[in-house]
Amino acid sequence: MTITIQYVKMPTSETLTAFTEKRLNKLATKYNWLINAQVFFKLGQDINKKSICEIELSLPGPKIFASSKAENYEVAVKEAISDLNKQLKKRKETTYHH
Template sequence: MNITVQSIKFDADQKLVDFIKRKTGKLEQFLDNIIEGFCYLRLENVDDEFNKVVELKFNIPGSQLFAKSQAKSFEEATDLAVESLRRQINKHKTKTRNNGSNHKEILSTEGEDF
């Protein structure tokens, strides 16, 4: 999987980019056909210390997954966003499994009418 990391209006440290790539790379354990991923790092202009924003966007066959997280540090925000994507991947997998199994049941019951 190819992941592109973009920092908006600042330069991200290479250690941070490596951390993000390592964390998002672990998502391939849950879904192996991820086409590509994008990570956007942004500093929000707020007085609060929770001003680091990480947005993750992953393209998978037939769909797109998106997670946005805000925290004190980019590492913490990345962890939260990756966990959100992991839950979305699990939901996507169960949905596609159920659709496939329901389709087979519908086909088998339709054949009985003839």
């Protein structure tokens, strides 16, 4: 799986990149039919300035998307990947069990 990480209007972080890649690679080993992952890190525009992580996965069929707002980026990544895992589990059940 190819992983593309973009930091929108904020400085890049090697540790956050490594953390995100590690989490996504775990997902890729569980679901080996994933093709591509695009990750966007943004700073929220509301009063709290929460951290936003958006992840879009390319796979056979429609793309899967998850977004999460949290106090820090690590928690946002965990929540977004957890949401993706649920969606992938549903997709696997409907697609591969005929």
